[in-house]
Amino acid sequence: CSEAMIQELKLEIAKLRRDKYGISSERRARLIDQLELQLEELEASATEDELIAEEAAAKASTVRAFTRRHPVRKPFPDHLPRERVVVETPTACTCCGSDRIVKMGEDITETLEVIPRQWKVIQTVREKFTCRSCEKISQSPAPFHAIPRGWAGPSLIAMLVFEKYGQHQPLNRQAERFAREGVELSLSTLADLVGHAAVALQPIHALIESHVLAARRLHGDDTTVPLLARGGTKKARLWTYVRDDRPWNGGAPPAAVFHFSRDRAATNPNQHLSGWQGILQADAYGGYNDLYRDDREAGAVTSALCWAHARRKFFELADIAGNVRKG
The missing domain is CATH 1.10.287 (Helix Hairpins)
Structure with a gap:
């Protein structure tokens, strides 16, 4: 069953x-x-x-075990390092006891293993030297930090941000897991790190956005995201604008820029694409209509409606017609 x-x-x-x-x-x-x-x-x-x-x-021999078809496991990825553990070989024949044995081959069994992450504190030492002639002090400059005067390493910051936004792990859950691993970090401390990381990544976001908006063709769409708020969860929006000229043999690398908003008001795409002009492929959401106006200051955007959304309605009509005929 x-x-x-x-x-x-x-x-x-x-x-x-x-x-x-x-x-x-x-x-x-x-x-x-x-x-x-x-x-x-x-x-x-x-x-x-x-x-x-x-x-x-x-x-008990009277109980018959059932068998279940197990899915075929894919081979382990080639990029994973292999650790070869050779079991101690026999020195004599296990049958007659003779020591005249020669290797004829080997059987290899692969086991996937993981090394738990390890926390460590890196101590960067900058020795001071004083001059006996002028009595001045010489010292090497301080090393670069991802966050100015920060105490967290770049790998820790990247892991924290990726877990929060990529794996949807709230900071309170991460703090609880860190505590179980022996590292006490308060929620406010982690939130401060996320804020610093957002500021540090703003130049990269600006470069990606300028690259995307330099295209003459864009794909635009929005999707709902849950937003934690006082009294419950609200429905917010994540706006995505994609540049991908590969179907037209374009040489520019594809990229996407994301914007977050608490609502789906038309002011959001107007602000995101202010000053941009070209062909926008999107659905029939009315919030884009201001971009298509002829009297737009930056010039009218050319609308390219999505065929997938249009075909969806035809499929629905076909289903309705089929049900009517069956009835």
């Missing part, structure tokens, strides 16, 4: 991944996440049941 449910869930997930013109991408992504979580629980339970059945079969 569990095997059938696992296969059914896998087929449903695969169908959702292939479905491009059905429900909205946001709802589909959340549904896939929920189904994958359910699949994870089912497969873990199936493995547990299988091991229990095997153990029972070993103790």
Whole structure:
């Protein structure tokens, strides 16, 4: 029964991944996440049941263990370092005891392992020297810090920011995990690091934005993001503008710039693309309409509506017509 449910869930997930013109991408992504979580629980339970059945079969011959088809595991990535551990070889034949044995080959079993992260404190020593002639003090300049006069190393800052924004791990959870690893860092301290990192990354963001807005063709879209607020979670927006000229044999590297807003007001795309003129491929959201006006100060933006959104309506009409004919 569990095997059938696992296969059914896998087929449903695969169908959702292939479905491009059905429900909205946001709802589909959340549904896939929920189904994958359910699949994870089912497969873990199936493995547990299988091991229990095997153990029972070993103790009593009347109990027959069931077998479950395991997914074929992909080979471990080539870029991972290999540590060769050679088991002590026999010095004599295990059958007759003769020492006239010659190596004829070897069997290799690969096991994936991970080295837990280690915390360390780097002590940068700058020795001082005094001159016996002029009595002045000489010392090497202080090393570069990602954050001026900062106490956190660049790897720690990068990990903190990536976990917060890339893995959606709030700072309070990270602080709890750090404490379990023996490093006490308060929530306010971590938040201060994130603020410093945002300021330090502003020049890079500005360079990416200028590169994206230098294109004559842009892809624009917005998606909802949950925003924690007093009294509950609010629906905020993440705006994305993509430059990708590869379909037109463009030589410029593709890039994307992101903007966050607390609402979906038309002032947001107007502000993001103020001064920009070109072809904007986007959906039919009315917030872009001000960009297409002929009397726009920077010049009208040419609208290129998204065919995927247009086709979606035709698919819905086809489904309705099919249901009517069946009725």
